[in-house]
Amino acid sequence: MKANAEQTKNQTAVQTSQESAWKHVTSFAVMIVLTAIAFAAVATNLVPSHLLVPLLLTLAAVQVVVQLYTFMHLNQKGSGFPVAFMASGIFIGVISAVALMILV
Amino acid sequence: MGAGNHATATTGLPAHPEKATFEGKNKVLGFWLFLGAETVLFACLFGTYLALKNSHLGGPTTQDLFEIPLVAAATIILLTSSLTSVLAVLEMKRNHLGRMQFWFGVTVLLGLAFLGLEIYEFVHYVHEGHTFTSSAFGSAFYALVGTHGSHVLFGTVWITTLMVQAAKRGLNLDMAPKFYVASLYWHFVDVVWVFIFTVVYLMGKVG
Amino acid sequence: MGTIVSILVLVLFLTAILTGGYNKKFLQRVQGSNMWDWLTTVDHKKIGIMYLGAGGFFFLIGGLEALLIRVQLFYPNNDFIVGDTFNQLLTMHGTTMIFFVAMPLLIGFMNVAVPLQIGARDVAFPFLNALSFWLFLGGGIMLNLGWLFGGAADAGWTSYVPIASNQFSPGPGVDYYVLGLQISGIGTLIGGINFLVTIINMRAPGMTFLRLPLFTWTTFVTSALILFAFPPLTVGLLLIMFDRIFGSHFFDAAMGGNSLIWQHLFWIFGHPEVYIVILPAFGIISEVISTFSKKRLFGYNSMVFATILIGFLGFMVWAHHMFTVGMGPVANAIFAVATMSIAVPTGIKIFNWLFTMWGGRLQFTTAMKFAVGFIPTFVMGGVTGVMLASPPADYQYHDSYFVVAHFHYVLIGGTVFGVLAGVYYWWPRMFGHKLNERLGNVHFWLFFIGFHLTFLIQHWLGLYGMPRRVFTYQAADGLTWINQVSTVGAVMMGVATLVFLYNVVYSRKSATAASAERDPWDGRTLEWAIPCPTPEYNFAQLPKVRGLDAWWMEKMAGNKELEPAEPLQPIHMPSSSYRPILMSLGFFVSGLGFIFRTIEVGVLGLVMVFLLMFTRSFEQDHGYHIEVDQIKEAEKGA
Numbered sequence: 001m002k003a004n005a006e007q008t009k010n011q012t013a014v015q016t017s018q019e020s021a022w023k024h025v026t027s028f029a030v031m032i033v034l035t036a037i038a039f040a041a042v043a044t045n046l047v048p049s050h051l052l053v054p055l056l057l058t059l060a061a062v063q064v065v066v067q068l069y070t071f072m073h074l075n076q077k078g079s080g081f082p083v084a085f086m087a088s089g090i091f092i093g094v095i096s097a098v099a100l101m102i103l104v
Numbered sequence: 105m106g107a108g109n110h111a112t113a114t115t116g117l118p119a120h121p122e123k124a125t126f127e128g129k130n131k132v133l134g135f136w137l138f139l140g141a142e143t144v145l146f147a148c149l150f151g152t153y154l155a156l157k158n159s160h161l162g163g164p165t166t167q168d169l170f171e172i173p174l175v176a177a178a179t180i181i182l183l184t185s186s187l188t189s190v191l192a193v194l195e196m197k198r199n200h201l202g203r204m205q206f207w208f209g210v211t212v213l214l215g216l217a218f219l220g221l222e223i224y225e226f227v228h229y230v231h232e233g234h235t236f237t238s239s240a241f242g243s244a245f246y247a248l249v250g251t252h253g254s255h256v257l258f259g260t261v262w263i264t265t266l267m268v269q270a271a272k273r274g275l276n277l278d279m280a281p282k283f284y285v286a287s288l289y290w291h292f293v294d295v296v297w298v299f300i301f302t303v304v305y306l307m308g309k310v311g
Numbered sequence: 312m313g314t315i316v317s318i319l320v321l322v323l324f325l326t327a328i329l330t331g332g333y334n335k336k337f338l339q340r341v342q343g344s345n346m347w348d349w350l351t352t353v354d355h356k357k358i359g360i361m362y363l364g365a366g367g368f369f370f371l372i373g374g375l376e377a378l379l380i381r382v383q384l385f386y387p388n389n390d391f392i393v394g395d396t397f398n399q400l401l402t403m404h405g406t407t408m409i410f411f412v413a414m415p416l417l418i419g420f421m422n423v424a425v426p427l428q429i430g431a432r433d434v435a436f437p438f439l440n441a442l443s444f445w446l447f448l449g450g451g452i453m454l455n456l457g458w459l460f461g462g463a464a465d466a467g468w469t470s471y472v473p474i475a476s477n478q479f480s481p482g483p484g485v486d487y488y489v490l491g492l493q494i495s496g497i498g499t500l501i502g503g504i505n506f507l508v509t510i511i512n513m514r515a516p517g518m519t520f521l522r523l524p525l526f527t528w529t530t531f532v533t534s535a536l537i538l539f540a541f542p543p544l545t546v547g548l549l550l551i552m553f554d555r556i557f558g559s560h561f562f563d564a565a566m567g568g569n570s571l572i573w574q575h576l577f578w579i580f581g582h583p584e585v586y587i588v589i590l591p592a593f594g595i596i597s598e599v600i601s602t603f604s605k606k607r608l609f610g611y612n613s614m615v616f617a618t619i620l621i622g623f624l625g626f627m628v629w630a631h632h633m634f635t636v637g638m639g640p641v642a643n644a645i646f647a648v649a650t651m652s653i654a655v656p657t658g659i660k661i662f663n664w665l666f667t668m669w670g671g672r673l674q675f676t677t678a679m680k681f682a683v684g685f686i687p688t689f690v691m692g693g694v695t696g697v698m699l700a701s702p703p704a705d706y707q708y709h710d711s712y713f714v715v716a717h718f719h720y721v722l723i724g725g726t727v728f729g730v731l732a733g734v735y736y737w738w739p740r741m742f743g744h745k746l747n748e749r750l751g752n753v754h755f756w757l758f759f760i761g762f763h764l765t766f767l768i769q770h771w772l773g774l775y776g777m778p779r780r781v782f783t784y785q786a787a788d789g790l791t792w793i794n795q796v797s798t799v800g801a802v803m804m805g806v807a808t809l810v811f812l813y814n815v816v817y818s819r820k821s822a823t824a825a826s827a828e829r830d831p832w833d834g835r836t837l838e839w840a841i842p843c844p845t846p847e848y849n850f851a852q853l854p855k856v857r858g859l860d861a862w863w864m865e866k867m868a869g870n871k872e873l874e875p876a877e878p879l880q881p882i883h884m885p886s887s888s889y890r891p892i893l894m895s896l897g898f899f900v901s902g903l904g905f906i907f908r909t910i911e912v913g914v915l916g917l918v919m920v921f922l923l924m925f926t927r928s929f930e931q932d933h934g935y936h937i938e939v940d941q942i943k944e945a946e947k948g949a
Contacts, residue, residue: 020194028183028184031183038302042309057303063298064299072288081136082137085137085538089140096148097147099151099579100152100155103571104155130435130513134504145543148579151575152572239567240560241567243553243560247561
């Protein structure tokens, strides 16, 4: 009974690892696609100019969130404080960057 | 030592070896906090760049200088290195020293390739008259992109150092947090690059 | 070239001696000595005392600088200290007091008290803790080198460009400022991370967040402020260093730069910085008032909430230092409203302190006097802050003595009174005896009256039009008697400080074995539950915490000791290390290299730091254990 429970836990541990490899490759593919869209938007002239910069920034933001949550494992439990502090850092960072841009 | 998770029969390491010890938990949390601080640091460099990017004083502008193919290549290289580092950590959790070393080795090589491209790029810009001291735009560009580049360099040295240590000592609950934290750093460096290629290069091309 | 050769020879020589190459016995004697113990310690209790000692030392320097300023301003057209020397005095006074007095004193208390308050044996990263201290000290020494070599910084503690750039400040002064603050800033950032991880990960069983003592809560929020506020300063200092030393053009308008960038970066740091120096003082006040009212802190949850809100809002208001630069009415209005809103959570705190005292059994020890003196003084500083927060009014107040009066009221009335309350309160915890109460009484009254005499009248000085940062005024201005009253007050504060120094020496001399009470104030929090002097390992067994004011709860339940949460077992302790002081030395040498434009030396210093880090990575020192019989021995002695 106990051996079975151990074995299942082992399998789960290995299984989780095996699943995650493909999950990470999938996330990587998503990031490549987001990057490609961004480059394409600039290289071709298909996006109206007043939308271009917001689009680029949105694509970047989405890619960063994907990296944080998958590659950097913020989707695992026990990530409460890292998420809170990263979010605060991003918040303060954005305010500082925008202020420097428009208030000088 | 060893709170909670016990070693599994298959891998020989607990499920999350980087957080299995007290020191490991502290190191991982501490590093995330450091990344929060680095976020604000880079944000300030971005803000300075955005404020000064048009002050090229008649010299070469962002539209003149930046070449998309080169930037695309550097981006793919760094993005791939981020993938290889996460694969390395996966192998670390499975206690496969050799495979982990392989993936980290690829990460380091890709990082060096990125740096090589960047140095080539900077040398080219200097020839075009775009230097650290040629204008405020020049100063801001090299401060931002140069700081990022030095972070990449530091990361390659760091990961290489850890690979040397692991080769001597193997994988254990002391090495695991070190590799995990170095990998977090590497991902963060790639995250910053996402914003650099977007804000500096792509938006620079748009004008 | 010659410099590099000399440095290399020196390094080789030192390495030969320190690795026992020359004389093993000498090395062993050094390593057994008391001095080596302090130089290489990673123990938070010792590091705390070092921070307090260094901060106290810099307080004397900063105080002397202030007295010299006030002597110069005693007469119109006085020629005691004029021109650039005066500018150096005022710059160094401000910079020293904020960075090398207020911060280390508060961080010293965080080191002394926080691990004990949460029931932990040390901070999360003891090695980094030591490194933080030595970096702070290195930076402080670097800043003050200017007095000896080439002239001190003279562009104000805010070091605005273009006055701080090469064109208008050609000497090494501003470089000492830039590199000194950069070095100590790294130390502070590391310290912030350290306390955050300590409080999050190392609380004793049962010590939930909402059972933390207020001083620990304020340390937590302050550390978060440090984490996010120091990077903008780092960037600003880096940019000004690049402009001064490497010819870049971030702030040079002629080459496309913009001097407002410095102001934004400095104040995005600078405003949270003043919350960094006030919040821990608020924490000390909460501890002292509740202890000496023999009553639990009123409105604990709202105190926590107010602390967090102040921390958050503190990042949203920085441009109230820049109302007059021309950002426009919309920006000014936004920052004005945000600034005024900070008065709300601050007011919550003030009322909670008053309600704590109401109905309590008040004991006016010296610590309590400073805490109670803090309340009206800080409030006065706060209300002038709200006056300054209105942009149209600020156009009149800006750069006048009204601003000087405001910030001295909040800094001295807030931070200094808080620190002094903490000194008298925690002295027995650190040194095993109390400071003399009669001398403390004299210290308090001289300092309190002297302070108000110095700064109350400066509000009118500002309203009558005297600008700040000027070395003289004219007899016809009618400002003479005000300046003279202010100077007399400053001298009183100086005398008060001398009384305090005497108290330190006197109390130590008259301390007996009997003075080593473990709980001299009948305290409420965990740091009073352990033997005196504090054992190396803090708690023989980590305690189980049952509620807020954990130690008071145990005492009210009739227990003489804390309930242990673990069996008596060998205690793991971290090893000491010589690396922190050497790494700080490396940064120091590097800084000097950059200041004196010898880039090779600058790089060499950084290489030294890097090598120390690199070799540390290969170390496998896991500390040592204190065995059970040693623990029993130590506990018996208390």
